[in-house]
Amino acid sequence: xxxxxxxxxxxxxxxxxxxxxxxxxxxxxxxxxxxxxxxxxxxxxxxxxxxxxxxxxxxxxxxxxxxxxxxxxxxxxxxxxxxxxxxxxxxxxxxxxxxxxxxxxxxxxxxxxxxxxxxxxxxxxxxxxxxxxxxxxxxxxxxxxxxxxxxxxxxxxxxxxxxxxxx
Amino acid sequence: xxxxxxxxxxxxxxxxxxxxxxxxxxxxxxxxxxxxxxxxxxxxxxxxxxxxxxxxxxxxxxxxxxxxxxxxxxxxxxxxxxxxxxxxxxxxxxxxxxxxxxxxxxxxxxxxxxxxxxxxxxxxxxxxxxxxxxxxxxxxxxxxxxxxxxxxxxxxxxxxxxxxxxxxxxxxxxxxxxxxxxxxxxxxxxxxxxxxxxxxxxxxxxxxxxxxxxxxxxxxxxxxxxxxxxxxxxxxxxxxxxxxxxxxxxxxxxxxxxxxxxxxxxxxxxxxxxxxxxxxxxxxxxxxxxxxxxxxxxx
Ligand SMILES: Cc1cc2nc3c(=O)[nH]c(=O)nc-3n(C[C@H](O)[C@H](O)[C@H](O)COP(=O)(O)OP(=O)(O)OC[C@H]3O[C@@H](n4cnc5c(N)ncnc54)[C@H](O)[C@@H]3O)c2cc1C
Ligand code: FES
Ligand code: FES
Numbered sequence: 001x002x003x004x005x006x007x008x009x010x011x012x013x014x015x016x017x018x019x020x021x022x023x024x025x026x027x028x029x030x031x032x033x034x035x036x037x038x039x040x041x042x043x044x045x046x047x048x049x050x051x052x053x054x055x056x057x058x059x060x061x062x063x064x065x066x067x068x069x070x071x072x073x074x075x076x077x078x079x080x081x082x083x084x085x086x087x088x089x090x091x092x093x094x095x096x097x098x099x100x101x102x103x104x105x106x107x108x109x110x111x112x113x114x115x116x117x118x119x120x121x122x123x124x125x126x127x128x129x130x131x132x133x134x135x136x137x138x139x140x141x142x143x144x145x146x147x148x149x150x151x152x153x154x155x156x157x158x159x160x161x162x163x164x165x166x167x
Numbered sequence: 168x169x170x171x172x173x174x175x176x177x178x179x180x181x182x183x184x185x186x187x188x189x190x191x192x193x194x195x196x197x198x199x200x201x202x203x204x205x206x207x208x209x210x211x212x213x214x215x216x217x218x219x220x221x222x223x224x225x226x227x228x229x230x231x232x233x234x235x236x237x238x239x240x241x242x243x244x245x246x247x248x249x250x251x252x253x254x255x256x257x258x259x260x261x262x263x264x265x266x267x268x269x270x271x272x273x274x275x276x277x278x279x280x281x282x283x284x285x286x287x288x289x290x291x292x293x294x295x296x297x298x299x300x301x302x303x304x305x306x307x308x309x310x311x312x313x314x315x316x317x318x319x320x321x322x323x324x325x326x327x328x329x330x331x332x333x334x335x336x337x338x339x340x341x342x343x344x345x346x347x348x349x350x351x352x353x354x355x356x357x358x359x360x361x362x363x364x365x366x367x368x369x370x371x372x373x374x375x376x377x378x379x380x381x382x383x384x385x386x387x388x389x390x391x392x393x394x395x396x397x398x399x400x401x402x403x404x405x406x407x408x409x410x411x412x413x414x415x416x417x418x419x420x421x422x423x424x425x426x427x428x429x430x431x432x433x434x435x436x437x438x439x440x441x442x443x444x445x446x447x448x449x450x451x452x453x454x455x456x457x458x459x460x461x462x463x464x465x466x
Contacts, residue, residue, distance in 0.1 A: 001172040001216070022175035022218070025209070044168060045206035046274060058247065058276040064205040065277070066198075068175055069220065113273060134359040135271020 007071035012080025020067045027051045029067035038078040049136030052109040053077050059113045078108035091153045100149030102140035118159050170208035177220040187219050189309035192331040199282035202274045236342025242281025242335045259340050261349035265292045271359040281335045287327050290361040294392040299367040299384040305337035321391040346372040348455030350448040363432045364440040368448035372456045378402045388424035395419040407453040416445035
């Protein structure tokens with residue numbers, strides 16, 4: 001039962017090859033095996049959204065996937081969002097400008113949910129934004145400033161430009 | 168928390184997956200979207216000796232129009248795909264309308280149609296939809312296959328007729344009869360949360376506009392999708408008027424549903440919701456049956 005599985009995963013454009021136990025959650029793989037601790041873990045049962053990452057272009061809960069399931073797939077985490085470490089992605093910049101975060105614990109999950117949402121719907125209405133973030137909890141902001149940040153980012157446009165996103 | 172140790176296999180054919188399940192039975196679990204199974208394993212409410220990951224089985228990810236009318240859906244179709252597929256919008260507007268209510272976008276990216284049906288949560292939308300549409304479910308094992316009507320598939324709280332060897336592989340939704348309208352309504356505290364109560368209505372009209380037949384199926388109103396047959400029978404042969412909707416709604420709410428309440432709602436409140444939502448759902452279904460507004464049809 002403790003057999004290890006060889007996996008190879010592309011994350012933010014870089015290939016990682018590791019051996020993992022079947023029961024290792026994808027969230028723990030990112031954080032503990034690879035040191036990509038930008039992906040946060042709040043509840044480990046799919047409710048809080050803090051662990052959201054992009055998996056083959058789709059937002060998913062990394063706490064509800066096994067690391068072995070990522071074998072051969074391409075992921076984007078918050079670390080891969082901006083074009084380089086000295087820049088912010090336009091959505092991150094809008095979060096900063098509109099006070100879309102306080103403690104920041106929830107922020108990576110919101111960003112990784114909203115980047116694919118905005119790619120599909122670059123000019124959302126406020127109700128559409130609220131629906132898009134229905135699966136992400138924030139204990140600080142009361143959500144209003146997050147909604148403001150998304151609408152600001154949409155208004156500024158240019159959202160696809162910076163990210164090291166893979167398809 | 169973390170899951171207890173288990174073995175993992177990701178067979179690349181349905182035959183191989185079924186052979187593993189035949190060999191290991193109840194000790195093994197299929198891993199579909201993992202959106203109900205993995206949280207339960209993280210909490211150690213569920214432990215399995217072996218997970219058979221069926222995500223590589225692309226052959227079970229299909230949405231086909233049935234030449235005989237209706238729609239054929241593979242068990243591994245993601246909920247996210249059902250939410251957007253124009254074929255679903257066209258051939259199964261009831262399913263299309265309910266999809267945004269099934270959990271949150273990130274859950275629907277992974278969660279599958281077959282997984283939700285096999286899980287058989289009384290608060291889930293998809294069991295209600297397939298029952299209201301009289302779907303037929305194809306299940307397969309290493310020894311063969313059988314078709315099961317939705318009405319026989321669900322056996323109570325998180326229970327179906329599937330044997331430990333069987334896998335749900337396909338869902339066939341029949342074509343709707345002529346002059347038929349459908350509607351799904353639920354009340355949840357937040358979009359994507361499990362609803363406090365919900366109802367699917369299917370109404371067929373006769374040539375003079377009377378009600379030929381109706382169906383009312385509820386979620387979170389019993390130990391599985393709850394088919395309120397007596398209430399639906401009250402509508403048969405009657406003109407579809409607000410008074411008829413009220414009578415059906417009251418009957419279902421008072422005599423047929425069996426809500427148990429939860430931390431967010433008392434049973435009395437759930438019955439109240441049933442009265443309100445049933446009237447609205449019936450009115451909307453009838454309007455659509457008459458060829459009125461249908462948000463799901465492409466104009
Ligand atoms: C935060 C959160 C909110 C949610 N909200 C809702 C909601 O509002 N409404 C709702 O309906 N659901 C909701 N869900 C559940 C979600 O829709 C799941 O996707 C669904 O219940 C299970 O589908 P799955 O593909 O993820 O199955 P899995 O979790 O992989 O499997 C569930 C069970 O079914 C078995 N199984 C899976 N596929 C098959 C098959 N083809 N044949 C036989 N057995 C099979 C598995 O072995 C397991 O026992 C929510 C989940 C979360 C985490
Ligand atoms: S940690 Fe994954 S949803 Fe909360
Ligand atoms: S900013 Fe603190 S939880 Fe959202």
